Amino acid sequence: MSATPKIEPIGAKVPEPRQNDPDTLARQIVEKLTYSICKHPEQARKYDWLRAVTLVVRDRIIDHWFPSTDRVRDSGDKRVYYLSMEFLIGRMLRDAINNLQLTGPIREALKRYNVELDMVELLEPDAALGNGGLGRLAACFMESMASTGVPGVGYGIRYVHGFFRQEIAEGAQVELPETWLVHGNPWEFERRDSSYEIGFGGKVLTQQEPGKPPRHVWRPAERVLAVAFDTPIVGWRGSQVNTLRLWSAQAVDPILLDAFNSGDHIGALVESNKAEAITRVLYPADSHQAGQELRLRQEYFFSAASLQDIIRRHLGENDSLDNLADKVAIQLNDTHPAVSVAELMRLLVDVHGYEWAKAWEITRATFGYTNHTLLPEALEHWPINLFERLLPRQMQIIYQINADVIREASQTGFDGAQISAISLIDEGNGRRVRMGQLAFVGSHAVNGVSALHTELMKETVFRNLHELYPERIQNKTNGVTPRRWLMECNPGLTGLLTEAIGPGFLDDIEKLRDADGLADDAAFREKFAAVKRANKGRLADLISDRLAITIDPGAIFDIQVKRIHEYKRQFLNIIEAIALYNQIRAHPEKDWTPRVKIFAGKAAPSYVQAKEIIHLANDVARVVNSDPSVRDLLKIVFIPNYNVSLAEIIMPAADLSEQISTAGLEASGTGNMKFALNGALTIGTLDGANVEMLEHLGEDNIFIFGLTADEVAQRRREAHSGRSIIDETPLLREALDAISAGVFAPESPARYHSLVSNLYNNDWWMICADFEAYWNTQRELDGLFLTQDAWQSKAVHNTARMGWFSSDRSIREYAKDIWQAGPGKVR
Template sequence: MDFCSIVGDSSALRHRPGARRTHNYNITFKTGFSGGPPVQDSEQISLSSSALDSKDSLVFRKAILAKLTYGVGTNPAHATDHDWFVATSLAVRDRVMDRWMASRAMDQAVRKQVCYLSLEFLIGRLLPDTLNNLRLTEVAREALAGLDVDLDRLRAIEPDAALGNGGLGRLAACFMESMASLEVPAYGYGIRYEHGLFRQVITDGRQHEVPEDWLARSNPWEFERPDLIYPVGFGGHIEEVRASGGATISVWKAAETIQAVAYDTHIVGWRGRHVNALRLWSARATEPLRLDVFNSGDHIGALAERARVEAISRVLYPGDASEAGQELRLRQEFFFTSASLQDLLARHMRLHGDIRTLPDLAAIQLNDTHPAIAVAELMRLLVDEHHLAWEDAWAITTGTLNYTNHTLMPEALERWPVALIERLLPRHLQIIYRINWHHLEPLARRSADVEFVKAVSMIDEDHGRHVRMGHLAFVGAHKVNGVSGLHTDLMRQTVFRDLHALYPNRIVNKTNGITFRRWLHQANPGLARLLVGELGDGVLDDAGALIGLERFSDDPAFQEHFRNQRAAAKANLVQTVAEHTGVPIDPGALFDVQIKRIHEYKRQLLNILEAVALYDAIRAEPERDWVPRVKIFAGKAAAGYDRAKLIIKLINDVAQVVNSDPVMADRLKIVFLPNYNVSLAEAIIPSADLSEQISTAGMEASGTGNMKLALNGALTIGTLDGANVEIRECVGAENIFIFGLTAEEIAAHRRHGGHRDQPHMSPRLERALNLIRTGTFSPEEPNRFDSLIHAVSSDDPFMVAADFESYWAAQRQVDELWRSPFAWWRASVLNTARVGWFSADRTIREYASDIWKVRVQ
């Protein structure tokens, strides 16, 4: 593939690396502070993004003290660490707002804007991220040190924003940062979840879900926008009204109206060049309580309607196993989509005055099918509110909307019961039917095959009538993109095969990327300093400059430096593991890491079964020279996903036996770190030696954890799935461990009867399963894991048995390479050197050029 051939020639950002960019601020303080230095009435300072001096720190210290008094309401003598965190964040936020005002003024000068609609934005902690991108980390550290406050302690106080779950949300966060870094005018739109997904607590090896309380002590980064409140309707009926011109128009009379209130968090680009807004919506009842009911004595009942309404923005991914859960999920999706589109259209009309110019001045990206109802809602707004003809509205809709697909599993492409949409969104169902009629009518005229027509219809008539949201998004979009080369090819061949036949130029590929500012500069400052020392400051601005590291891969002195920074990161993780689990681990062992959402297709089960087999082998031959290994797992299972939660229990049960077995010593340890989030990932990723990317081939759309780990020098063990294919192309087949059936082989395997045509199960796997079956890891309940064993032993839907021996062999190849330190660290250095192509900046440049038609600075 030719994409890797350009990695060394990747375009830098607009400003040359190392160039000074000076920003002036007028900061006025009204009084001095006891115990602090005297403060002048007005002081003008200059902050350079590449050079800092003591004057910067002094002025920033004064700003923090001012915020402590006037923003927090306390003084240094009484301030807690949380008070200092808030004061520091507010002082940083002031600098962000200066840049936001300048960015907004520039963006409004007839520049096309991007609106990124996503149900998740996993932004993590903003204090270190914002300081890093403003190049103020050392200024802040020095300023706080003068107040006897430790910056690293404050960073740990900030809770992770509970706005996402996994790769989808982290991707959205990376894209927001890259759009700001590349000066692409953009708004991110989502929901301001009060509790997010959940906080994962592991008790007796089992996952328990408790509410996440990230907003309990307020959020210093956000601005409530009480002037930006939009009505969002549900239910009701349609009235056909005759307009003045004689035409009949449909008027939606909603039975219920909810207020969407905007909260803005500002996302800073690299070196503070540009700032974009992440606009999150909170649901609010139009009436805070029923006063008549309250006065009658029913104090709880008076608040019942408010509680029902505000449930929309309480929790990410409420369980949808029940009808009530399904309804809440659909209400969430429509709520944020409608509010976001209303906001976009209002801003467009205020700035430009002509709704027909929307495709020229705005591009909307739908991140997965969650906001797919945007197709119908944008049509409703254009036809019903702006009174455009259907054909004109459709041209605007399809010229503005774009859709990113993230899954090849048909069951993961949302389908909503027609009856539910009819009850909640009657006008939208009417619009969907009409879109579908226009979509299918040409096929009927051509006497197309009935089965083909059924396959491309937005309405699935089998097993109850459902609206296919993926089909709706596909037909209503200008472009539909996959997120890796393999994924995009499989989209054309599988889930959207028939739609691709109708619209052959609509599907394009945009392989995911990650922001190196977060996942290298910030998460691994030791490695970042090493890279700058060898490659110069340019590596901070241009991910392509990493290719220069190739020439050091055979240098023993550089390898030692590279190994030492990994050792320091591993020492930090040893402490984190001890704090979270109490398990002591050897920092000299091979750290084997699988950190991702717990799901059967991601195959944590395959990983732990290999661990059981390894445990069995070590017990059988303890005298052998085994490579010391620590298997590290982290990830959440969906609250209603019982099989995934059982896998967590198996991992923990196996860990308890293995870790307490004196025969193992430090040969094998197993750790499950609870409540996986961005901050925990930032601790794990720099310390990883081996990156587990072992999903069933053809099921992982892309992955981004694979990119983060490879960037930090971990070697990948994985299937040819998602972006693993492109990672292999970039790092070289000799620097990655590939195993297992390919997507094509799995498809053939399933076509020909699957498990029945395979050789007998591996004896090694049989022994591992038998250890589990006989209660070695659950003596009090031997049959605890029977359902997992049955799935592997019978139809094996995720190819665990089919791939086990290949996986075992690849792991032993890992052992052999680890025994040759020079070869291992050479491969590790080359992984870091050759993954510059996976920068989110490259991905966003491609979106901007090929899909959004937006100019990148």
């Protein structure tokens, strides 16, 4: 073959750079309608416009994508690989348009055809490839890596069905399949040339040559193909475009032709169905490990594909894997990709011939691990039998790693109890592999996601490993991207701030501090309040359209949106609502502050109590909203199907943000940051990142109540129960009595008996213990809301002081302290 001629890509290097004026954009949109979609502009439907606009924007992203990729390759800079089972991205078009600064011109271009940009943007389905905070953090981090110039690649799974769609039927959650890909996905590029075989099962052959260490060869019984799909992630001002590479599973042989030809038409497709099942659905659990074989297959599938891809790229640019850790940082987003530690060891030792100790050194220097939970039920541990059957060689490697770690611990003087605590194998309930321990020992850095959470990691789940490796744990407090969570979701506030302090904060969000003094400026406060009022109006319209409930934008919008979980205590919020309902009726003469309590969130389909909490919220809403004696002083709304797009409407519309988890249990929270950045006041416990919000906001600007993490631990040791508190607290007792008497579920009065009896018998989540403090703080907020000047002044301080909670800051810390990569890298 003759040498390939050098072909310059068009785009960024064409003599004329692309014009971004409305005329050019309008012409190009019509060109896309005509030649890519094959529709006459006059016959174009809404979705055709969405596709055409997306393709025009995409061309501009590609113009930046090539140079970004070239720059990293040519510079030889270290790349960061973020391995995550979840990327909860939401819509992509608005983010891309905003980051490319094209909002004005595209809006203008579309107007020429009588098409509204906002309408077009709202047609895009959410990419909901995640459950909640962990997945959304991965999406914020991808955007921030591109915005801060970190050469990052995200690796994950291209689920055909993302997080389920939630409907509420007669008050209860119903789960329906999510189908984001039905209209095709213009953002992704299938890369058939980047596909890898992934093995499962089979056996390990050991070859022993005299005088040499034994060689192990894994002979898998099954193989499936991992095919890459790439999505560009464009950073702020288009400066850098990174790649999100998601793996899709396919059968190596699409059809078993012999079976088909002999008449077994179903059997001919069994293999291909089995392969494709691996990437078909996202597991909808955020607080307990799924424990099924398919889940372990998913974890290994995407870990193994990503590592093969990383190694292939590295060897394309370097002579060997000796310098892997100088050129590659791999971050494990929780333990879901932790099997990567064993897989990289297998590749280094079995495939690339490294001796064990050298391979271990490379592996540890390459990986970092982020922990997102201390909840015991969420810690992944796989039955040894299952692990061994699916991944026999990786199991051997884990045993060997374990032997090394245990030897080291014994030499350090660890006793039997300490050794069983650090062991990668749980010898207790039926022998299991502990993925947290594997991720910990296989990484050079392990981090928690808020200061408190990191301290608790050291004291609880990783107490003994921390003693063995005292330098390894560090903190990296979460953040959120200010592009999506301020600029895009709240253009009104962004405009007002730009007018007031100039546009500098758009490039450096900590400059929001310049607005802090404006809290004392009455004219500014009024404009700030007007923006909030307009955003509340927009949410009120949505609620009226979707649920036919009328709410007053003048009332306090008191909002709790997040996954439904006992530790997040939506139940506490509902009980407080019932107590307030009782008091409003008992004391009609009092000057009650009108309040709308808004809830949204999904329960894991198998989580019975969480589903009961959803049902209760809906039952209470129905009774309260239809009771004329409440005189609209209290409304309760449960908005179905909480997702990223709904959050973008909710965050800017809140007066009050509920962050009321049992202290010690919410690792960080990120919704807390989105609300406060948009000027909501927080009522919350000293938990997760609320603790640091208190430090940054000052105690006058956040409303903290309840037990501390230490106090919760203490009460749990004392076998605390709710009974005596309930007996002594009439407000609480009356609310619980009403629930138990079936006031909210007359058709099925026993529906909530177990929820209530849990409070009497143990109150594990400290709902009774914290009720009174919560109630009193709510009433304090009622009073404050009546003094709008004081409320709005605190709201301004919230926005002005939240800049530090940007994911740009988080990413810079990871880059400096863990990855040694990105601009200003420390070698």
